[in-house]
Amino acid sequence: MEAQVELLLGQVLQFDQSPFDAPPEQAARHTPKGAVAVQDGMIVEVGDADALRRKYTSAQITDMGDALLSPGFVDAHVHYPQTAIIASWGKRLIDWLNSYTFPEESRFEDPDHAMQIADTYFDLVTAAGTTTTVSYCTIHPESVDAYFTAAQARGLRALGGKTCMDRNAPDALRDSAQSAYDDSKALIGRWHGQDRLSYVITPRFAPTSTPEQLDALGSLWAEYPELLMQTHISEQHEEIAWVADLFPEARDYLDVYERFGLAKKGALMGHAIHLTERERDRLKELDASLIHCPTSNMFIGSGLFDMDGLMKQGHRVGLATDTGGGSSFSMLRTMAAAYEVGQLSGTALHPAQLWWLATAGSANALHLGDRIGQLAPGFEADIIAVDLGSTPAIAQRAARGEDIWEVLFPTIMMGDDRAISAVWAAGRKLR
Ligand code: GUN
Numbered sequence: 001m002e003a004q005v006e007l008l009l010g011q012v013l014q015f016d017q018s019p020f021d022a023p024p025e026q027a028a029r030h031t032p033k034g035a036v037a038v039q040d041g042m043i044v045e046v047g048d049a050d051a052l053r054r055k056y057t058s059a060q061i062t063d064m065g066d067a068l069l070s071p072g073f074v075d076a077h078v079h080y081p082q083t084a085i086i087a088s089w090g091k092r093l094i095d096w097l098n099s100y101t102f103p104e105e106s107r108f109e110d111p112d113h114a115m116q117i118a119d120t121y122f123d124l125v126t127a128a129g130t131t132t133t134v135s136y137c138t139i140h141p142e143s144v145d146a147y148f149t150a151a152q153a154r155g156l157r158a159l160g161g162k163t164c165m166d167r168n169a170p171d172a173l174r175d176s177a178q179s180a181y182d183d184s185k186a187l188i189g190r191w192h193g194q195d196r197l198s199y200v201i202t203p204r205f206a207p208t209s210t211p212e213q214l215d216a217l218g219s220l221w222a223e224y225p226e227l228l229m230q231t232h233i234s235e236q237h238e239e240i241a242w243v244a245d246l247f248p249e250a251r252d253y254l255d256v257y258e259r260f261g262l263a264k265k266g267a268l269m270g271h272a273i274h275l276t277e278r279e280r281d282r283l284k285e286l287d288a289s290l291i292h293c294p295t296s297n298m299f300i301g302s303g304l305f306d307m308d309g310l311m312k313q314g315h316r317v318g319l320a321t322d323t324g325g326g327s328s329f330s331m332l333r334t335m336a337a338a339y340e341v342g343q344l345s346g347t348a349l350h351p352a353q354l355w356w357l358a359t360a361g362s363a364n365a366l367h368l369g370d371r372i373g374q375l376a377p378g379f380e381a382d383i384i385a386v387d388l389g390s391t392p393a394i395a396q397r398a399a400r401g402e403d404i405w406e407v408l409f410p411t412i413m414m415g416d417d418r419a420i421s422a423v424w425a426a427g428r429k430l431r
């Protein structure tokens with residue numbers, strides 16, 4: 001017997017192409033009274049509500065009224081172990097890592113602590129409308145088990161990996177070249193491809209790995225070329241100077257990763273703020289993904305990501321909270337920060353561009369652009385309903401809006417988890 005169809009009713013926003021490649025409003029289609037038909041965890045049809053109601057006469061109807069139906073948000077770079085230290089005051093990157101991050105990450109040796117934080121993390125992000133996350137875990141394999149266990153229990157698509165560090169970190173947070181390779185490989189076997197879970201090879205960043213460890217992880221990636229690899233690049237000037245000191249033979253930061261087989265398509269390069277011309281050109285040539293983390297870049301004082309220039313150059317760009325260097329779990333707040341960073345750089349990003357970055361854009365950056373991030377037939381039914389008048393301040397501004405973009409923008413700029421009125425993961429209602 002065929003599984004029952006569920007029809008979700010609401011406003012629908014779809015993208016026919018990237019709003020960075022076309023006039024933003026022409027790239028999108030808005031259906032004020034729309035419907036999404038879901039069956040067996042997948043989207044089977046999207047269209048006009050009346051037409052789909054006539055077609056799917058025996059469907060179960062879930063009417064979300066005027067709420068906007070959207071793909072769940074895709075957060076392309078997070079550190080779930082930093083959940084409990086988000087919004088820690090002061091300090092620049094290296095000092096912040098030493099003062100707050102490393103002491104907290106040391107606690108993940110305890111599987112109970114890891115499980116408790118993973119559950120808290122997924123409760124917070126799903127409440128904020130995020131249905132896919134890509135996380136750094138800690139050096140402890142138990143932290144990866146906790147992350148994937150919590151995601152799997154919720155039916156979420158999730159990506160992540162054991163953070164590898166064999167120098168410039170406290171003793172309790174150091175592995176070795178060999179154990180990083182062995183542990184990562186065992187975790188790939190345990191988790192990669194189970195349900196909607198994907199393992200990501202995760203050297204934290206060049207300063208915390210010896211050349212031997214980077215080499216071992218480059219070899220591991222060569223063994224599993226279908227995997228993604230995540231790391232950080234060119235976030236702060238002090239960090240870049242440190243990398244130059246540690247790797248005097250490298251031309252620049254990116255060259256360190258290139259030398260060890262860690263720069264290619266499928267690389268997720270976090271931050272990518274202070275890139276040289278050579279690095280920009282080479283990253284484009286490699287088709288590596290650049291992950292913009294705007295709340296983090298402002299919170300830690302890192303700098304302004306050149307969205308306009310990099311998009312014009314044709315880079316593959318995703319958007320991320322960078323929890324807990326980032327100051328929010330919400331991709332709405334993250335879109336607002338991307339807008340503010342754009343303004344400080346002389347470019348006002350259109351609401352369509354912001355929404356696309358948080359959904360299809362991030363999905364493309366993860367090479368999952370044919371499975372998640374869009375409301376279209378054949379996509380996984382990770383869907384959220386967004387209340388476009390979730391607070392009195394937002395509602396009174398949205399009431400003046402003359403088109404969907406004017407109505408949506410106040411939620412982008414002022415919205416939070418109160419705007420998320422329902423969340424479905426693979427068609428199953430989560431909240
Ligand atoms: N660079 C290396 N590790 C980290 C981290 O945990 N957060 C941020 N923002 N940057 C990093």
Ligand code: ZN
Pocket residue numbers: 077078079232270322325
């Ligand atoms: Zn990070």
